[in-house]
Amino acid sequence: MGDTELVCPHCNSQKFKVSTDKNRDEFKKLKGGNYWKPLITEKGDDNWVEDPNEGIAVQCKCGRHFFIYDFKASTPASSTTTMREGQSVAAFCPKCQAAFVGSDLTCPTCSQQY
Amino acid sequence: MNQYEPKDALEAATLGAYNQMLKEAFGESLEGPAEYELVNLPRVTLTKGISIHQWVLQKFRVGGINTDLYALHQGMTQGMRNDKGIYWLSHLGTILDFSVPRGFVLVRGGNLEITPLRNSGHQPGTSVSSPMLAQYIEEIRNAKFSKFASLANQLPRKNKYQMSGLNALTLESEVNPALHVIPRHGKTIVTVNFLSYIPNNKKTKGYQIPIPIDGKDRKHEVGTTYPPNLADAYHMIRSIQDIPEFMKTSNEVVAEVPQWSDKGKGQGADMGGLSSFLALELARQVYDPDRGPLTFAEYAARQASLNTVIQPLANNYGDIAHIFDTKHKQ
Numbered sequence: 001m002g003d004t005e006l007v008c009p010h011c012n013s014q015k016f017k018v019s020t021d022k023n024r025d026e027f028k029k030l031k032g033g034n035y036w037k038p039l040i041t042e043k044g045d046d047n048w049v050e051d052p053n054e055g056i057a058v059q060c061k062c063g064r065h066f067f068i069y070d071f072k073a074s075t076p077a078s079s080t081t082t083m084r085e086g087q088s089v090a091a092f093c094p095k096c097q098a099a100f101v102g103s104d105l106t107c108p109t110c111s112q113q114y
Numbered sequence: 115m116n117q118y119e120p121k122d123a124l125e126a127a128t129l130g131a132y133n134q135m136l137k138e139a140f141g142e143s144l145e146g147p148a149e150y151e152l153v154n155l156p157r158v159t160l161t162k163g164i165s166i167h168q169w170v171l172q173k174f175r176v177g178g179i180n181t182d183l184y185a186l187h188q189g190m191t192q193g194m195r196n197d198k199g200i201y202w203l204s205h206l207g208t209i210l211d212f213s214v215p216r217g218f219v220l221v222r223g224g225n226l227e228i229t230p231l232r233n234s235g236h237q238p239g240t241s242v243s244s245p246m247l248a249q250y251i252e253e254i255r256n257a258k259f260s261k262f263a264s265l266a267n268q269l270p271r272k273n274k275y276q277m278s279g280l281n282a283l284t285l286e287s288e289v290n291p292a293l294h295v296i297p298r299h300g301k302t303i304v305t306v307n308f309l310s311y312i313p314n315n316k317k318t319k320g321y322q323i324p325i326p327i328d329g330k331d332r333k334h335e336v337g338t339t340y341p342p343n344l345a346d347a348y349h350m351i352r353s354i355q356d357i358p359e360f361m362k363t364s365n366e367v368v369a370e371v372p373q374w375s376d377k378g379k380g381q382g383a384d385m386g387g388l389s390s391f392l393a394l395e396l397a398r399q400v401y402d403p404d405r406g407p408l409t410f411a412e413y414a415a416r417q418a419s420l421n422t423v424i425q426p427l428a429n430n431y432g433d434i435a436h437i438f439d440t441k442h443k444q
Binding site: 090 | 256
């Protein structure tokens with residue numbers, strides 16, 4: 001209940017386990033990968049939130065990111081390689097030594113995909 | 115804003131010092147002379163404990179970049195003596211022309227970290243965010259590798275120059291001057307609190323300009339921002355200014371005004387003249403868009419508090435107490 005096992009859609013080998021709250025439709029924790037962070041979701045003009053329940057970005061040990069959505073108490077969460085509309089996330093490009101924010105994880109300077 | 119014609123020797127000397135500073139900071143990459151909006155240039159009278167403030171908004175361009183940069187300076191005289199005065203000019207901030215949403219982040223010097231500004235009333239929960247804020251946080255998370263962070267860390271802090279301390283720009287800056295990024299009110303204000311030339315151990319580091327006042331030629335030691343600091347900070351700011359279009363928000367104004375910290379009210383939310391001026395101007399845009407832009411003269415002429423300036427602007431709009439409510443309401 002509340003746990004979903006996922007595989008990184010990029011490398012198809014790294015395993016992840018995402019847990020949702022047993023009673024509420026809320027993200028609880030994620031096992032696996034390098035890190036996760038909430039997506040930045042636009043709520044209106046000049047209004048953004050970082051709320052994991054709106055989706056999270058996960059960096060797999062293979063170096064690529066993917067996204068997990070739909071933290072429901074009763075149904076499994078889903079993973080995808082594309083963010084939903086109105087969302088973005090920050091990442092750091094070590095090659096360009098600079099952070100960037102984008103709706104896909106492509107460094108605007110060197111076009112490296114993360 | 116136009117090229118300002120100095121009215122007297124003091125003004126000419128003051129502008130000369132600013133121009134000199136820009137020249138030293140940017141050399142040949144400076145394009146043409148800076149433009150100024152001046153207010154309240156000091157009328158120096160020799161009374162005890164003289165302290166005359168002056169605001170200068172300086173607009174300049176560097177290196178073919180199509181962005182006007184504004185520097186806000188505050189000058190004050192201090193320690194006027196019979197024939198000698200010290201005139202401080204301090205760069206208070208650089209206003210960039212992109213906008214990000216409200217929220218508060220302070221990038222402190224030393225161990226780069228982000229903290230909400232204390233007592234600001236703007237302490238967003240972890241969930242309030244913006245793309246730009248996320249980007250800054252990402253830079254700082256990766257401070258070891260980040261160009262931005264390394265530039266920020268190179269900004270001089272406590273060294274042989276005393277910090278200007280002219281203004282409670284932010285409370286933290288008193289302790290650790292560095293880069294402050296303050297996205298709010300639909301404008302991002304990046305203030306760089308510089309160490310300025312000021313007399314140190316009776317040795318003056320600044321320019322010396324004889325200024326005739328009341329018929330007497332007085333030697334003024336004009337201290338300005340240490341030019342290399344200005345250049346460093348400027349280039350650092352440039353490095354983060356090229357943000358993608360989608361990150362820019364509309365210019366819609368959020369009418370939240372920081373509370374002017376009255377004496378005795380403790381630390382308050384006084385962000386210093388720069389942001390309170392901007393806040394006032396933004397409030398004017400909201401409440402009285404037909405009125406001409408607020409000038410520094412009006413701003414400087416305010417008497418008791420921010421209220422006295424903003425009330426006439428807002429008088430047709432009923433209660434304006436909410437503007438001064440610094441608690442962040444969801």
